[in-house]
Amino acid sequence: MAAEPAEPIGLVFPGQGTQRQGMGEPWRSTPAWAVVPEISRCTGEDIEELVLRAPAERLRRTDLAQLAIFTVSVLALLEARRLGLTEGAVACAGHSLGEYTALVAAGALSTSDAAVLVAARGRAMREAAEERSGTMAVLVGAGHDEVAELVREVRESGHPLWVANINAPGQVVISGSEEGVEQAGAESPRIGAKLIRVAVGGAFHSPFMAPAADRLREVLDRTPFSAGQLPVVANVDAEPHSGRDDWPTLSTRQLTSPVLWERGVRTLTGPLGCRRLVELGAGRTLSGMIRRIAPEVEAVSLDSPQAMVPGGSRAAAAPRAAGVTR
Template sequence: MDRIPIGLVFPGQGTQKSKMGEPWRETPSWELTGEISEVTGEDLAELLLRTPDEQLRRTDLAQLAVFTVALVAHAEAVRRDAFGGRVVACAGHSLGEYAALTAAGALPLRAAAALVAARGRAMRGAAEERPGTMGVLVAAPVDEVTALTDRVRAGGADVWVANVNAPGQTVVSGSAEGIDRIEAEAPSIGAKMIRLQVGGAFHSPYMDPAADRLRIALENTAFAAAHLPVVANADADVHTGADDWPELATRQLTSPVLWEPSVRTLVGPLGCRRLVELGPGRTLAGLIRRIAPDTEVVSLDGPAAMD
């Protein structure tokens, strides 16, 4: 039997869409939606089957919906033994880190769901206190994007690098003025901007109030003393115990998601030869193919993909 080393990866906010639970509703793993609903006070079946796209863009609802689909997909893949190898590590993009921590055994499902609910509420509240937005710059190296954000910020407009997603794809975050100025100056570094439909300036100092609120919840949560390796967004390094996560998950809200370096950690030091994406859509698979084109990547975005 093929037992190659597998890394599991989980997508984040922005991958949600209306009726995204439909492919999973007849699987045994769908029962997890009831448990998550009980913990969070939100009707996850309603969110995943009947809530329109516009409402699903609300930060707190989007995060719960994506997290739930990711965990249902993971449970179903485990039940079917669908990975095709030995799972050796996990990672998640932004919100997806909570699904990764659950899959790695660092958090039980109910504790992770409670944290995701707290995180979504905190981020939504911070965005209402200090509105902002985000955009993705394509076709420019991350060091040039960083230099551009530094220049714009020195000129008095708030903007920072928020996600280092893949070669030629860097997300920036900040005030509406800051994003406007980045868009205007993007051609100077050979880039163009695509605006993102998001509810705030995530992964920037605009999320400081959310980090303060989330830190309390994290510090009151028991993480496992030892678990499967998880590559953290905040430092792209490998973590296998409890002590680091309250600080890492708090820092993640206000600092860049280092996704490209995280994938390089998975396929480099951790030796993953296949990366399996679990959750809605195939966004991470597209990024991974640009980061590590020689690594096999599979998206288990529905039960049919597990057959």
């Protein structure tokens, strides 16, 4: 009798904000740990020190935070593959920085090439933020249209402000000047929203990052992208792209454009047919968003080796072991 085909799954990878001190410790005894020296060689950073011993204050630095998160996501990906938990994957996506791990998972980038890009991206974003300071905040409780109108009004009043991430129903991130975010916070009650500040090093996914986009494009143009085996749903248009598509342009645009995460999840669960989305990396942020976007789809968070149960993709559905959110 033929084996039952694996249920279609999507692999998703978190972005900046999930970093924490000692985040690599759970993975230290896994076979996947062998990739850590490779990432260190490619980037010129002591990755082992970064993910095991770096204090929380050091991990707030944009470039180092991104390298730490990327490394842990790759560790999770490699371990999940070894245990057969990525069987049935038909597509990938990543939130902001996580898009680079998604390209590795899809076969469009090698781990070493992606690590070089992540290091360059983090440096470029940090430098751009030093040249023009800014900040970000989450508006909770209002729809995208209401937030977009509020942001437009604030910007027209003279304070730079843009929509940065459309994460889930009732959760939109804004980005821009300190004065713009402050004004949006003061006016947010009239659209039924609450503003929550985000501890970040700059106004990411806004025109403030234009210098970073220019610097990163130079590195992207030298990077070889392969055809890949799986499509990656891009942040900038929420559409699936192969490795043959123009990822240097998509990745450059991502720095100054909104992350369309809600739409991207709907692409994964709609046209691409994913019935389970597996989050690989630190934390369970994306699983929480997915539960709000597509409650009919299973969201699995594999954020530690302990969450990974051998036995194929169906093992990832065990609620106690894998942190299922419903």
